[in-house]
Amino acid sequence: xxxxxxxxxxxxxxxxxxxxxxxxxxxxxxxxxxxxxxxxxxxxxxxxxxxxxxxxxxxxxxxxxxxxxxxxxxxxxxxxxxxxxxxxxxxxxxxxxxxxxxxxxxxxxxxxxxxxxxxxxxxxxxxxxxxxxxxxxxxxxxxxxxxxxxxxxxxxxxxxxxxxxxxxxxxxxxxxxxxxxxxxxxxxxxxxxxxxxxxxx
Numbered sequence: 001x002x003x004x005x006x007x008x009x010x011x012x013x014x015x016x017x018x019x020x021x022x023x024x025x026x027x028x029x030x031x032x033x034x035x036x037x038x039x040x041x042x043x044x045x046x047x048x049x050x051x052x053x054x055x056x057x058x059x060x061x062x063x064x065x066x067x068x069x070x071x072x073x074x075x076x077x078x079x080x081x082x083x084x085x086x087x088x089x090x091x092x093x094x095x096x097x098x099x100x101x102x103x104x105x106x107x108x109x110x111x112x113x114x115x116x117x118x119x120x121x122x123x124x125x126x127x128x129x130x131x132x133x134x135x136x137x138x139x140x141x142x143x144x145x146x147x148x149x150x151x152x153x154x155x156x157x158x159x160x161x162x163x164x165x166x167x168x169x170x171x172x173x174x175x176x177x178x179x180x181x182x183x184x185x186x187x188x189x190x191x192x193x194x195x196x197x198x199x200x201x
Contacts, residue, residue: 008034060131062107062124064089072096072105079103081138083131085157087111087145091184095143098188100195103141106131111149112156118149120156128157132165141198142172158201171198 004012008030015026033041057063058070065071072078082103086092092105108123131137140161144150154172161170173194186194 060127061092061105062109062127063092063105077102080136082141083137083139084141084143085128086143087150087153088184091143091145094184094186095191098191100192103139104131108144108153111144111147112153113149123153125156125160128160129164132161132168137168139169139171141195142170142201143195144172154201170201172201173198 003009004027011030011033012023012026015021015029016023018026021029033044036044054066055064056066056068058065058068058073060069060073063070063072079102082101083106084095084101084103085106085108086095087108087110089107092107095101095105106124106128108125108128110118110123112118112120112123132140140157142154142157144153158170161168173191
């Protein structure tokens with residue numbers, strides 16, 4: 001590829017750092033943006049700035065929100081005695097879109113994976129202890145998927161509950177989720193069945 005003008009090269013370099021976008025795709029995106037009206041590119045840039053400036057992490061559930069606490073945590077109609085633990089925010093979105101769970105959530109921020117540098121102190125286990133210590137939760141539901149990392153994370157949480165909160169009911173999503181699957185890729189009916197028929201751990 002011949003040498004690009006510096007502003008174009010800088011944008012291509014930035015775009016190619018995004019997951020799933022290589023240098024060729026980044027160049028195509030950058031060239032598309034060059035054809036846009038100035039106002040459209042300005043709006044895109046403004047949206048990227050606002051993404052960092054106006055989004056926050058909810059102090060209760062650790063999900064992304066535009067206010068703190070988030071709308072889910074502030075909703076008085078939700079069951080305060082059920083806490084569903086998900087790995088990432090996009091899994092929470094999938095659960096909410098299915099519309100069958102009316103409890104609270106905690107977003108762990110990932111799954112335990114020591115080989116990738118994700119240890120217990122990288123995830124929201126302190127926040128989990130804080131929520132459980134408040135005494136309102138009666139059932140803890142693991143909605144982490146069925147990957148090896150999800151199983152390891154589930155085992156860690158089970159040991160934590162057995163040791164510190166033995167009175168809690170600990171369940172996990174049940175049938176319909178194939179081994180090795182990520183929760184965010186499940187269809188709504190599979191998720192609904194998995195929640196309805198959740199299993200004790």
